[in-house]
Amino acid sequence: MCVLKIKMAFLFILTCLCFLTPTHQTPHPNVTISDLSYKNIDFAMNLYRKIAGSSDKNIFFSPLSISTSFAALLMASDGVTREEILKVLNLKQLAVDHQPELIPRLFQLLQENVAHNGSLKLDQSTALFIHQQFKVERMFTDRMKKFFHADIKTVDFADTEGSISFINEYIKQKTENKIPEMISTLDETTQLLLINSIFFQGAWQMPFSANLTENAPFYIDNYNIVQVPMMFKEEAKLYTMEDVLLGARALKLPYQKGVSMLILLPNQGVDYTVIDDEISAEKFLSWIKKLHKTNLEVNMPKFKMEQAYSLHSLLPDMGMSSLFSSSANLTGLSKDRGLTVSEVLHKAVIDVDEAGTTAAAATTIGIIPYSLPRVFTVNRPFFFFIYHEDTNSLLFMGRVVDPTQT
Numbered sequence: 001m002c003v004l005k006i007k008m009a010f011l012f013i014l015t016c017l018c019f020l021t022p023t024h025q026t027p028h029p030n031v032t033i034s035d036l037s038y039k040n041i042d043f044a045m046n047l048y049r050k051i052a053g054s055s056d057k058n059i060f061f062s063p064l065s066i067s068t069s070f071a072a073l074l075m076a077s078d079g080v081t082r083e084e085i086l087k088v089l090n091l092k093q094l095a096v097d098h099q100p101e102l103i104p105r106l107f108q109l110l111q112e113n114v115a116h117n118g119s120l121k122l123d124q125s126t127a128l129f130i131h132q133q134f135k136v137e138r139m140f141t142d143r144m145k146k147f148f149h150a151d152i153k154t155v156d157f158a159d160t161e162g163s164i165s166f167i168n169e170y171i172k173q174k175t176e177n178k179i180p181e182m183i184s185t186l187d188e189t190t191q192l193l194l195i196n197s198i199f200f201q202g203a204w205q206m207p208f209s210a211n212l213t214e215n216a217p218f219y220i221d222n223y224n225i226v227q228v229p230m231m232f233k234e235e236a237k238l239y240t241m242e243d244v245l246l247g248a249r250a251l252k253l254p255y256q257k258g259v260s261m262l263i264l265l266p267n268q269g270v271d272y273t274v275i276d277d278e279i280s281a282e283k284f285l286s287w288i289k290k291l292h293k294t295n296l297e298v299n300m301p302k303f304k305m306e307q308a309y310s311l312h313s314l315l316p317d318m319g320m321s322s323l324f325s326s327s328a329n330l331t332g333l334s335k336d337r338g339l340t341v342s343e344v345l346h347k348a349v350i351d352v353d354e355a356g357t358t359a360a361a362a363t364t365i366g367i368i369p370y371s372l373p374r375v376f377t378v379n380r381p382f383f384f385f386i387y388h389e390d391t392n393s394l395l396f397m398g399r400v401v402d403p404t405q406t
Contacts, residue, residue: 031096075144107148127195168181243283251263262284301379
């Protein structure tokens with residue numbers, strides 16, 4: 001019997017984030033949305049370190065978009081492939097035997113909590129593009145629609161030009177033109193394409209005054225200085241904290257409707273690469289917990305970023321290898337043999353200015369709040385995290401080394 005060699009590509013997109021509230025029961029008494037958010041944060045930090053290990057440039061991605069996409073893939077996988085996905089996503093402790101819908105249901109509840117307020121500008125979507133001759137298991141497509149409200153579309157991948165145009169137009173609409181071109185090439189043997197996009201547009205609760213923005217130096221390192229448009233916020237009540245042992249300060253800048261940006265600024269003389277190894281879910285949540293209100297003036301650079309990552313080159317080193325090999329077990333998706341994942345792409349863009357943000361696609365020991373200086377000047381490499389406050393779900397994270405580089 002002839003065995004068809006099938007390739008499957010997955011794309012992950014983000015563009016803009018928003019905000020909302022929770023209040024749903026979870027499907028299992030021992031597993032909560034908070035547990036899922038915590039695990040997602042640690043996965044985000046692990047992936048960040050993997051990216052940072054081979055780059056000294058700006059970094060930006062959406063942990064929620066990536067986690068959601070692989071949570072959808074969990075419904076298609078079995079055996080070693082499923083175990084590796086659970087382990088790398090840091091979800092193994094949340095999995096329950098004989099309850100394959102538990103984790104997808106948790107992601108569904110998390111999405112509903114984050115998107116609870118209909119007035120918010122938030123759009124997270126999942127789409128499945130399937131070759132018109134490819135047989136996908138009905139249970140898989142039903143679960144995709146049930147838990148991820150996925151769009152299921154058939155395409156003729158043999159018509160690569162037409163498929164590229166159709167898929168890019170879909171992504172362009174979902175991200176409100178922030179990602180006009182996600183893919184430029186496509187293998188004609190591709191049989192299935194999974195796409196998750198997240199779009200956020202957030203206005204600051206207390207906007208910066210555009211009239212006060214002026215060029216100022218940003219110190220990339222001891223030898224490189226660039227001039228950047230530096231925003232200024234006059235003295236206001238803002239939330240800050242100090243992590244003494246880490247050698248960094250944090251500042252919370254809230255958007256409207258329950259989403260905030262947390263900026264982590266290494267102290268002068270502290271190398272940001274040292275902090276790379278220390279950030280974790282425990283650290284992140286402890287920074288939020290220790291925030292306290294104080295009068296503060298803020299100087300912060302405007303910046304834009306567009307980052308793309310080939311996750312199929314990063315994830316095998318993190319322990320997810322069988323998915324990209326001939327030993328991939330995706331029998332939940334199709335009974336056809338030889339099904340493997342050939343490509344996992346993630347693209348993210350962000351634009352931070354005086355009005356707000358457009359974005360697409362720790363132990364408590366040693367953290368001591370005290371009276372901080374009245375000026376918080378972000379004029380050297382820093383980290384930022386955009387998160388939903390009620391669930392502490394990390395929607396986006398990044399590192400700015402040079403604000404002039406997009």
